[in-house]
Amino acid sequence: EFRAPTTPVEEIVADTFADVLGVERVGLDDEFFALGGNSLIATQVVSRLGAALDAQVPVRVLFEAPTVEVLASSVQALAGGGGRKALVAGPRPDRVPLSLAQQRMWFLNRFDPGSAVNNIPMAIRLSGSLDVAALRAAMVDVLGRHEALRTVFPEVDGVGFQVVRPVAEVEVDFEVEVVAxxxxxxxxxQLVVGGFDLAVALPVRARLFAVS
Known part of the structure; x- marks a missing residue:
């Protein structure tokens, strides 16, 4: 017999299960794992519950109380306790120092800017009609989301530092070349063995080969 949620917290838990698991209707006796949940999805559930209830909800709570009714009772006690603080960008110095890993990369790059030792190549074959403008826009969006892809390592007096270029100043190196x-x-x-001059060049490049 289906038992519908009755309290606000029970409704939040049931709605979260339904949304994350793609289930149309979730009742008090429905169990997270029986509905198709797993450990990866569990992290999404507790994250959403934490945001909705202003609480820190450990994943183990869901494993210990996997039904809507029992889980609602467990998280009810945590509600209002304060969730994780949102990450915000802090102030940056005029010259952001390199991390240890960046120092190593910068040092080696100064000796041999043409080296491809740190390159991570990826080739993807596409078929059918392709919207090149949309693909280029998607690449710009990725660069905008990840500062590491917009960071160069200039130097002053022999000391390297980070400069994150604004998205508006980034030119996407995206050429279309017809090849047999x-x-x-x-x-x-030929493309993947080319190095990057990290002092001036973004650490990412792309080419689109149109097969004739």
Whole structure:
């Protein structure tokens, strides 16, 4: 027999289960794992419950109380206790120092800017009609979301530091080149073995090869 949620917290838990698990109706006796939940989805559930109830909800609570009714009772006691503080950008010095990993990369790059030792290549074959403008816009969006992809390492008096370029100043290195099927692999190899001058160049590049 279906028992519907009756309290506000029970409704929040049931709605969260339904939304995350893609279930149309969730009652008090429905169990998270029986509905298709797993440990990865559990982290989404507790995160949403924490935001809705202004609380820090440990994942173990869901494992110990997997039904809507019991979980609602457990998180009710945590409600209003304060969730995790939102991460916000703090003040930055005029020259942001390099991390230890960045120092190593910068030092080696100064000796050999053409080295591809740190390159991480990826090739994807696309078929069918392609909206090149949309693909370029998507790449710009990725650069906007990740400062590391917009960071260069200039130096002053022999000391490197970080400069994060504003999105508006970033030019996407995205060229379209028509190549024969037999030449695709060779062109990809030429592209991925090229190094980056980290003092001035963004650490990402892309090419679109249109196979003739």
């Amino acid at each position: 099927e037999s030449e695709v692999l060779a062109r990809i190899e």
